[in-house]
Amino acid sequence: MHDNPFRPGFGISPPTLAGRDALLDEWREVFALGAWSPFRAALVTGMRGVGKTVLLNAVEDAALERDWTVVHGTLHAGLVETLERDRLPATLQEQDPEARSRDLVGLTVPSIGGASTQVVEHYPREPRLESMLARLVELAEQRGAGVLVSLDEVARESLGELRRIAIAVQHLLREDRRIAIVAAGVPASIAAALDADGLTFFRRAQQVRLDTLTLAETRRALAEPIRERGRSIGEAALERAARASEGYPFLVQSIGARAWEYAPTVAEITTDAVQHAVEVAYAAMGESVIVPALRGLSGRDRDYLLAMAEDDGPSSTSAVAQRMATSTGNAGRQRSRLLDAGIVVAPERGIVDFAIPLMREHLRAHPHDAQLGLPTAARQTFRDAPATG
Ligand SMILES: Nc1ncnc2c1ncn2[C@@H]1O[C@H](COP(=O)(O)OP(=O)(O)O)[C@@H](O)[C@H]1O
Numbered sequence: 001m002h003d004n005p006f007r008p009g010f011g012i013s014p015p016t017l018a019g020r021d022a023l024l025d026e027w028r029e030v031f032a033l034g035a036w037s038p039f040r041a042a043l044v045t046g047m048r049g050v051g052k053t054v055l056l057n058a059v060e061d062a063a064l065e066r067d068w069t070v071v072h073g074t075l076h077a078g079l080v081e082t083l084e085r086d087r088l089p090a091t092l093q094e095q096d097p098e099a100r101s102r103d104l105v106g107l108t109v110p111s112i113g114g115a116s117t118q119v120v121e122h123y124p125r126e127p128r129l130e131s132m133l134a135r136l137v138e139l140a141e142q143r144g145a146g147v148l149v150s151l152d153e154v155a156r157e158s159l160g161e162l163r164r165i166a167i168a169v170q171h172l173l174r175e176d177r178r179i180a181i182v183a184a185g186v187p188a189s190i191a192a193a194l195d196a197d198g199l200t201f202f203r204r205a206q207q208v209r210l211d212t213l214t215l216a217e218t219r220r221a222l223a224e225p226i227r228e229r230g231r232s233i234g235e236a237a238l239e240r241a242a243r244a245s246e247g248y249p250f251l252v253q254s255i256g257a258r259a260w261e262y263a264p265t266v267a268e269i270t271t272d273a274v275q276h277a278v279e280v281a282y283a284a285m286g287e288s289v290i291v292p293a294l295r296g297l298s299g300r301d302r303d304y305l306l307a308m309a310e311d312d313g314p315s316s317t318s319a320v321a322q323r324m325a326t327s328t329g330n331a332g333r334q335r336s337r338l339l340d341a342g343i344v345v346a347p348e349r350g351i352v353d354f355a356i357p358l359m360r361e362h363l364r365a366h367p368h369d370a371q372l373g374l375p376t377a378a379r380q381t382f383r384d385a386p387a388t389g
């Protein structure tokens, strides 16, 4: 009938980007070159699946609409080199009317009469990242725009790369040039970036903590794409789907996609379809979200989560410490690490709760995931009592 509008998974922009309008307006103001805005340097943080990457995509689109140049990168070792060697030169080549003549004059002298190729650096002492960014900004400013540097997946292991880029950007920001930077990562990585030497400039950056969606936003994220594609969903089915997602964007798309697929030739999406979708989407949460979130934790951190999972709702920090046979002060170290990692939230003093939907249920069903961070259903079969006969 119609193509499925929902986009389950990671990094793929949803049909309706719900609940982010006010935020995007802040960036639109930056790109419209209005008053100076703190969003010229912003750090986006939130747990896995909350929508960091697709927000960056939307910010980049807003920049492109205003004819800004976008330099996008996913942080990993070697990003700076890739930017310097390939991406920035390619962008400059497209935009710089002088690129051709510069190539001839400055960079390479082709071999003549058997002499070996000689490479001459134009400005050998200047860091290339800085000079190329500066040139891109200059070109953008000439057409009344600027340059957006957008960096995804900030991680501890690549803080060195982030530092190189941040220094170059900071330099231009200080000179009040038309440049903006946005970087995204899970809370623990952003916390590490804020602590790192050479990245202090980010402490003055706008912090954007992405939250899950409200019930109204969730309903809109589900209903709008369905209506736009000419199908319908009843009130009860919509409410059930929205509530089951808990406003967690990853689940919104996952449930939406499966409800759509259930009976694609029937116009209305029924409560049966939603019921089925919720079951399938919940089952997929473990591998897609929960196990990856557990992977980076220490055994002690996971013990803390297992102790929390004994409660049906929010846990008291002292009860958790007791279950771990330690003092509340000692358990506080795990608590703050888990808060940093975006895995737990502290709704009030002395209380902790899971940040990711279904983590409690998953830990109860698969306690070994917590101990090893790996699926161990297969291993468990070896521990069961030996079959007789
Ligand atoms: N505001 C939103 N409204 C609807 N769906 C969203 C929203 N934000 C994210 N999603 C969906 O949630 C999933 C995870 O988003 P993603 O940006 O990859 O998360 P993160 O980068 O934080 O791990 C994707 O399927 C995406 O389409």
Ligand SMILES: [Mg+2]
Pocket: 010, 011, 052, 053, 054, 152
């Ligand atoms: Mg992402």
